[in-house]
Amino acid sequence: MTVPSLIQPLKLRDVEFPNRIVLSPMQMYAAQADGKMTDWHMVHYGKYAYAKFGTIFTEILCVEKRGRSTYADAGIWNDNHIKKLQKIASFIRSQGSVPAAQIGHCGPKSARQRPYDGLQPLKNRNNDIEPAWEIISCSGVAAAPGYDTPTPLTNANVKLLIKKFGNAARRCHLAGFDVLDVHAAHGYLIHSFLSPLSNFRADQYGGTQFNRNRFAIEIAQEIRKYWPENKPLFFRLSCIDRFPGGLKLEDTIELAKDLKKAGVDLIDCSSGGIKGPNSLFSLASQKPPTPGFQVPFAEQIKQKANIATMAVGMISEPQHANRVIESDQADLVALGREALMNPNWPLHAMRELTEDKNFDSWPPNSGWWLEVRQRMLNSSDPNDWKVGLAAKNTPGAN
Numbered sequence: 263m264t265v266p267s268l269i270q271p272l273k274l275r276d277v278e279f280p281n282r283i284v285l286s287p288m289q290m291y292a293a294q295a296d297g298k299m300t301d302w303h304m305v306h307y308g309k310y311a312y313a314k315f316g317t318i319f320t321e322i323l324c325v326e327k328r329g330r331s332t333y334a335d336a337g338i339w340n341d342n343h344i345k346k347l348q349k350i351a352s353f354i355r356s357q358g359s360v361p362a363a364q365i366g367h368c369g370p371k372s373a374r375q376r377p378y379d380g381l382q383p384l385k386n387r388n389n390d391i392e393p394a395w396e397i398i399s400c401s402g403v404a405a406a407p408g409y410d411t412p413t414p415l416t417n418a419n420v421k422l423l424i425k426k427f428g429n430a431a432r433r434c435h436l437a438g439f440d441v442l443d444v445h446a447a448h449g450y451l452i453h454s455f456l457s458p459l460s461n462f463r464a465d466q467y468g469g470t471q472f473n474r475n476r477f478a479i480e481i482a483q484e485i486r487k488y489w490p491e492n493k494p495l496f497f498r499l500s501c502i503d504r505f506p507g508g509l510k511l512e513d514t515i516e517l518a519k520d521l522k523k524a525g526v527d528l529i530d531c532s533s534g535g536i537k538g539p540n541s542l543f544s545l546a547s548q549k550p551p552t553p554g555f556q557v558p559f560a561e562q563i564k565q566k567a568n569i570a571t572m573a574v575g576m577i578s579e580p581q582h583a584n585r586v587i588e589s590d591q592a593d594l595v596a597l598g599r600e601a602l603m604n605p606n607w608p609l610h611a612m613r614e615l616t617e618d619k620n621f622d623s624w625p626p627n628s629g630w631w632l633e634v635r636q637r638m639l640n641s642s643d644p645n646d647w648k649v650g651l652a653a654k655n656t657p658g659a660n
C-alpha cells in the first residue's frame with residue numbers, strides 16, 4: 263500500500279519532518295507575567311508530541327515585553343526564557359516530532375485583555391492589577407476602531423527591533439528548536455509595515471511596496487545571522503487583507519520571492535487582521551470561513567514564488583488534509599482549533615488513511631489496549647479476546 267501523502271516525510275534544509283501534520287501556533291494565555299512558560303505548557307505540547315504531530319509550534323513568543331498581546335503571553339526577550347523552552351523542545355524531539363518556535367511582536371494589537379475576558383485594550387480599563395503599557399506600531403494609527411493608538415517607531419527604533427528578532431532567533435536555537443516561524447500576519451507589528459492600509463511612513467520603510475516590505479526582509483536577513491544555515495525558516499503572512507486598497511495575493515507573491523532570497527524556506531499562509539481581527543472572525547468578508555479557505559493562497563504562492571508553503575485554516579478532515587498535500591497545494595498542513603478539539607488527531611488520521619485496523623500506528627502504551635478492546639467490542643467469542651502478540655497477529659482476529 264502506498265503511504266498517504268499526509269504521512270510522508272519532508273526534508274527542508276537538514277530537518278526531516280516525519281509527516282506533514284503541524285500543530286499551528288496558538289496563544290494559550292497561560293504564561294507567567296514575566297513571559298516564562300510553565301509545566302502547563304510542557305503537558306500541553308507534550309500531548310501533541312505523543313499524538314505524532316510531525317511538527318509542533320509554540321505559540322507566538324514575543325521578542326520584547328511591549329509586544330505582548332496580554333499579560334499571559336509567552337516571551338523570548340530574555341535569556342531567562344530559554345531554560346523552560348529547552349525542556350519542552352527536548353521532550354517534543356524525544357517523541358519523534360520536530361520542535362518549532364514562532365516569534366513575533368503584536369505591535370498595534372498589544373496590551374489587551376485575554377480573548378475570553380473581552381479582548382478590549384487595557385487602556386481605559388482602569389485596572390491596577392494589569393495596567394496598560396505604551397504600544398508601538400509602524401504608524402500612529404489604531405489597529406481598528408476601539409483599539410489603543412500606538413506610538414510610531416522612529417527609524418532608529420525600527421533598527422533596534424530588527425536586532426531583537428535576531429536575538430530571539432539566537433535564543434530559539436539555544437533552546438533546541440529546529441524550525442522558526444516569524445509571525446508577520448494578523449495585523450501585528452510586521453504586518454502593519456507590509457500593508458498600505460496601516461503603513462503611512464515617509465522614510466525608507468514606507469511608501470512603495472519595496473519600502474513597506476523592507477522591515478520584513480531585514481528581519482529575515484538579521485535572523486539568518488543567528489539561525490543556523492541547516493535549520494529552516496518560515497514566515498507567516500496574511501496573504502490578503504480583505505479590504506479595498508489592502509494587500510492582494512500578487513503583492514504577497516512578490517514578497518515571498520524576496521523573502522526566499524533573504525533565506526526564508528516556507529510561507530505559512532494565513533490572511534486578514536488589518537483593520538480588525540484576523541480572518542477567523544470573518545468580519546471583513548461577512549461570510550463564515552469554509553474548510554480550507556486559505557489553501558488557494560498556499561497553492562498560488564507555492565507555484566508562483568517557487569517556495570514551499572503551509573496551508574492552515576478550517577482543515578479538520580484527514581482526507582481533506584491529505585488531498586491538500588497530494589495535489590501539491592501545500593507542503594505542510596497546520597491544524598489549530600481542530601487540534602484543541604481532538605489532540606489525538608494525527609493518530610486517528612493515520613488509522614483512517616492507512617486503514618490501520620489494529621492501531622499499529624499508535625504508540626503501544628495506548629494502541630495495544632485499544633486493539634484488544636476493539637476485538638471485544640467486535641466479537642462475543644472470548645477466543646477472539648486473547649491478549650498478547652499471537653492473538654493480535656492472528657489473521658482475521660479483527
Ligand SMILES: Cc1cc2nc3c(=O)[nH]c(=O)nc-3n(C[C@H](O)[C@H](O)[C@H](O)COP(=O)(O)O)c2cc1C
Binds near residue numbers: 498
Ligand atoms: C486559541 C488560538 C490562538 C492563536 N494564536 C496564534 C499565534 O500565537 N500565532 C499565530 O500565528 N496564529 C495564532 N492563531 C491562529 C492559528 O494558528 C490558525 O492559523 C487559525 O486558528 C486557523 O486554523 P484553524 O481553523 O485550524 O483553527 C491562534 C488561533 C487560536 C484558535
